Amino acid sequence: MYGNDFGTTDDAPGGGLLGEVEAAETALREAAARQRRGAPASADDLAGYFDEVVAADQKIEPRDWMPEAYRRTLIRQIAQHAHSEIIGMQPEGNWISRAPSLKRKAILLAKVQDEAGHGLYLYAAAETLGISRDELVEMLLNGRQKYSSIFNYPTLTWADVGAIGWLVDGAAIVNQVPLCRCSYGPYARAMIRVCKEESFHQRQGYEILHTLSHGTPAQKAMAQDAVDRWWYPSLAMFGPPDGESTHSTQSMAWKIKRFSNDELRQRFVDMCVQQAEILGLTIPDPDLRWNDERQAYDYTQPDYDELMRVISGDGPCNRERMAHRRRAHEEGAWVREAAAAYAAKRAAEQKETVAA
Amino acid sequence: MNGPFDFTLALGDDALIAAQRLAEWTTRAPEMEEDIALANIALDQLGAARLLLTYAGELEGAGRDEDALAYQRGDREFRNCLLVELPNGDFAVTMAKLLFLAAYQVPLYTALAGCADERLAAIGAKARKESAYHLDHASLWVRRLGDGTEESHRRMQAAVDQVWPYTAELFTPDPTAPVDPAGLRAEFDATVAAILTAATLTRPETGWTPGGGRDGVHTEHLSYLLAEMQVLHRAHPGARW
DSSP states (O other): OOTTOSOOOTTOSOHHHHHHHHHHHHHHHHHHHSOOOSSOSSGGGHHHHHHHHHHTTOOBOTTSOOOHHHHHHHHHHHHHHHHHHHHTHHHHHTTTTTOSSHHHHHHHHHHHHHHHHHHHHHHHHHHTTSOOHHHHHHHHHTTSSOOOGGGGSOOOSHHHHHHIIIIIHHHHHHHHTGGGGOSBHHHHHHHHHHHHHHHHHHHHHHHHHHHHHTSOHHHHHHHHHHHHHHHHHHHHTTOSOGGGOSSHHHHHHTTSOOSOHHHHHHHHHHHHHHHHHHHTOOOSOTTOEEETTTTEEEOOOOOHHHHHHIIIIISSSHHHHHHHHHHHHHHTHHHHHHHHHHHHHHHHHHHHHHHO | OOHHHHHHHHHHHHHHHHHHHHHTTTTTSSSHHHHHHHHHHHHHHHHHHHHHHHHHHHHHTSSOOHHHHHHSOOGGGOOOOHHHHSOOOSHHHHHHHHHHHHHHHHHHHHHHHTSSOHHHHHHHHHHHHHHHHHHHHHHHHHHHHHTSOHHHHHHHHHHHHHHGGGGGGGGOOOTTSSSOGGGGHHHHHHHHHHHHHHTTOOOOOOOOOOOOGGGTOOOTHHHHHHHHHHHHHHHSTTOOO
16 A cells, blocks of 8 residues: 555554554444344334344344434434545645655545545445435535534645644544444444544654654744644534533434543543644643643633534635535536446347347 | 666656646546546556656666655656646546556556566566556546447547547657557557447547657646646755655
């Protein structure tokens, strides 16, 4: 692979979280091996059966009965996740043509390609819930479904590519590692695969920042500027504070979510502080300090009003990101139509051959 | 061209500029699967470019590595063929360019794999497998577009007509090179003819045959491509990335 042609550094992030992904994978295998009773006792007992499977940490599979609201929540969440992978290709894709060395260009190209793969994989997981990829893409394009707020921020320098890897992919992993134990089987399995690659991307981003912060003064300034701009938007990726999160309680009861927004955000902050020290970069929060009583860092909350503005469409790049996606879709229509027409002709020929 | 350095540099430049153009499609492809495929082909070309430019730098013996060659030469010093620097155009133009490039690179790398220079032989052996995939991918799309809808047929034929003249340059004779490009022409013609026929397309008559890329005399497009590709590297002389 082109992506991993640099050496392992022990101080790089991701080790502990990757261990959790592997533990989740083991748990998934064990759950599959445990003898689960074959089917609900009777047609009336579908809900009871569902609750029992969730309570026993077994997986709900596409063929199983599930509450309609569970299905809807999962479609919304998995689709939003898939859309984020696809829209998330844009801010980094912005720097492929200008990557400063051929090795970095190859790594970035491979990473953006991985993201397209994650998008496809997640759309396939959503499709197991009885909705088509075309419908989901339509909902993205007409604005009925969202993608992660973070991708509405611009990549202004090369260091932003590093900051996205370290902070944005880092936040994504902290968010997604618990989803490896999500109660819906196809989503949990998708997350295991996605988290492994994301963890690799995070290390690559960290490596970019490490090289910059140990490079020329201009490179170090570029790295610090990127961290200054991406820190709070990354904290906001975990969503509104617990008191204001609309989907949390039910999702936790269904074991879709395992931790609250604030718990995950805290975990992310605690993880980043040490890594920032090794990078020699400053986290742009004057009130960040260790709290001995809580055994965690106190930190300044992101601006949630800004988060709401970005989610509702008024971030720096919302319009561009959507316009870009719509343009690619519209300009590609004649190609997709050609592929369909060609396939139809071949199918018709096949039929004739069989009939003759 | 003169000797193994120029030859290796020219092939490395072909692959590098092709990669740069193909990577421009990322996030813009007609379908998500194609986004992945084009990025994949761009990565293959970039991988070949890195091997070839690294080796060219060693043959030159002036201490230039792959990045010095990619980022610190101006357009008059690049030796790529004109075909790869042409703008992407619509999807049909991109597929016409990829078809012709791959139909040239498959016999080229195959011949290279058997040449006396061990390094070039190893690069050729690796790259020909990738080029075979590129040729397969491009020919599939050329057939789909050529034999798809009226609109796609019209666009695919227009793309072939537009790009075809630039293929002549690929086969300029060079008896001193490790592989003489003139010897690749017959296989290229046979491959392309079969694919165009299957795609219900017509091969244009060869008339105008632009060239000059191998001598560093390019189209107006290359300087812009390099300005974008090199801007960051040139802004920080001597920096590590």
